[in-house]
Amino acid sequence: MARLVTLVALSLVAVPGIANAQDKASCYDAAAPLTVEEQRLDDTLAPGGPAVGPELTKRAGFDDDVERFTQKLCRTFVKRQAQQTAEQAGADLWRTAVKRAQGKEQTHDVFDDRPLYWARLQMTKALRQWQPRFALDGQERAKLVQGLDWASRGIGDINFPNKKAKRIVLTGFDPFQLNGPTVRRSNPAGAAALQLDGREIDTPEGKVVVQAAVLPVLWGGFDEGIVEQFYGSAVKAKPQGFVTVSQGRPGRFDIERWAARWRGGFPDNNDLRSFGTVPNAAGWPQPATEFIETTLPFQKMIDAKTTPYPVAFNLSFCEWPVGTTPGVGPRSCRTDQPTPGAVAAVGGGGDYLSNESMYRANRVRIGMQANNVVGGHLHTPVLGQPTDPAALTDAAFELERRNIANQVVALVSAV
Incomplete structure (x- = not known):
C-alpha cells in the first residue's frame, strides 16, 4: 500500500x-x-x-x-x-x-x-x-x-510544408564579446535568422522558404556537432541552398570565397580558446579538405544591388606554407588559389566560428553528396551600440540592426 x-x-x-x-x-x-x-x-x-x-x-x-x-x-x-x-x-x-x-x-x-x-x-x-x-x-x-x-535555437525545427517553393537553410549567431560594458551587444545575424525562419518570400523566380537557426559562439558547442546536426538533417529536405551568416567587417557585406579548416584561438562566449585543425563531429560524413570554396551565386547576389550597404566578394585566405609546421611561423596570405598540400590557416571569414560554421556546414554537405545544394557564407556589417553607455537601446541602434537584417533577407532572396 x-x-x-x-x-x-x-x-x-x-x-x-x-x-x-x-x-x-x-x-x-x-x-x-x-x-x-x-x-x-x-x-x-x-x-x-x-x-x-x-x-x-x-x-x-x-x-x-x-x-x-x-x-x-x-x-x-x-x-x-x-x-x-x-x-x-x-x-x-x-x-x-x-x-x-x-x-x-x-x-x-x-x-x-x-x-x-x-x-x-x-x-x-x-x-x-x-x-x-x-x-x-x-x-x-x-x-x-x-x-x-x-x-531553443531551432536546431530540430526544419519543416518545408510548401513542396513547390525553393528551400534555403540558414544560420545566424548569438551575440558575442560580452564582457564588461559590451554585455549589451546584439548580433544582426541572429536577428536576421529570427526574421527568416519559416518565412515564405516572393522572388522573380518563384517562392522561397527559409528554415533558420541560431548558433552558439562556443567552441564546445561546435565540437558537439551542432552545425552538422542542423545542416546534415536539412539535407533530407532537399534544399537548394545552405547559407551561414555572421557579423563581420564594418560598413559592408562580404560573400566569403573560402572556408578554412583551422581555429585561431580567439576566446568564445565562455572565455575558452581553441587552436588548431577543426575537429570532426561524430556520426557525420566529413571529408578531409583544407579549404572549401563557396558555391553561392555571388555575382547574382552582388548584382541584386541590395541596400543600404555595399556587397563584396572576398577572395582572401591564408595558409601555412608547405613544409612548415602549422601554427608556427608566418602564414602566406593571398587572393588566388590555395597551394596543393598546404594546411589552411585563415578563410575569407577569418579563423573564428564564422569561418568554422561555413566550413562545417559545407563539409557535411559535400560528405553527404548533396551536390545540387549551393553553399557559402555571408558576413554582415558590424552593428554598433547605443550612444549612451548606460542605455540598452536607442533609435539609431535599432534602425541599423533593422537595415542589416532586412538586407540579409534581400540577399537570401537573390540566392
Whole structure:
C-alpha cells in the first residue's frame, strides 16, 4: 500500500499546487557552478542599474516563459519526464521568439535578438542549479542542458510544408564579446535568422522558404556537432541552398570565397580558446579538405544591388606554407588559389566560428553528396551600440540592426 501511494504521488507532476511541496529554496542550489555565459546574467551597465540580460528578457515578454519553466522543473519528480520538459521548453521559446520577431508587437523592437539569448541562459542556469528529488549525474544534466539549448535555437525545427517553393537553410549567431560594458551587444545575424525562419518570400523566380537557426559562439558547442546536426538533417529536405551568416567587417557585406579548416584561438562566449585543425563531429560524413570554396551565386547576389550597404566578394585566405609546421611561423596570405598540400590557416571569414560554421556546414554537405545544394557564407556589417553607455537601446541602434537584417533577407532572396 505504501508503494502504491508513492507511485501515485510521483505521477502528479503537472497538478497545480504540487510545487508547494518543493519550493524554490529547496528546488534550486544557488551555489551550483555556472558557465561564464550564465554568470553574465548579473552584469549591469551602471552601478545600481538592472541586470542587462533579465531586463531584456522582461522587455520582450520572455520572463513569463522563464518563470513557467523554473516552476515546472520544481514539479518534475520523474527522471524520464525531465528531458521532455527541457526540450519542450526550448522549442516553445524558439517558436515564441520567431513569432515575436515576425509579428507586429511594438513594446520592444521586434528585431532585437538579445531577449532570446538571455532567456535561454536563464533556463540553462535553472537546469544547472536544479536539485531534483531523484539522482541526476553530470552526464544526464548535460544532456538536459543540450536538449533545451538546441531546441531553443531551432536546431530540430526544419519543416518545408510548401513542396513547390525553393528551400534555403540558414544560420545566424548569438551575440558575442560580452564582457564588461559590451554585455549589451546584439548580433544582426541572429536577428536576421529570427526574421527568416519559416518565412515564405516572393522572388522573380518563384517562392522561397527559409528554415533558420541560431548558433552558439562556443567552441564546445561546435565540437558537439551542432552545425552538422542542423545542416546534415536539412539535407533530407532537399534544399537548394545552405547559407551561414555572421557579423563581420564594418560598413559592408562580404560573400566569403573560402572556408578554412583551422581555429585561431580567439576566446568564445565562455572565455575558452581553441587552436588548431577543426575537429570532426561524430556520426557525420566529413571529408578531409583544407579549404572549401563557396558555391553561392555571388555575382547574382552582388548584382541584386541590395541596400543600404555595399556587397563584396572576398577572395582572401591564408595558409601555412608547405613544409612548415602549422601554427608556427608566418602564414602566406593571398587572393588566388590555395597551394596543393598546404594546411589552411585563415578563410575569407577569418579563423573564428564564422569561418568554422561555413566550413562545417559545407563539409557535411559535400560528405553527404548533396551536390545540387549551393553553399557559402555571408558576413554582415558590424552593428554598433547605443550612444549612451548606460542605455540598452536607442533609435539609431535599432534602425541599423533593422537595415542589416532586412538586407540579409534581400540577399537570401537573390540566392
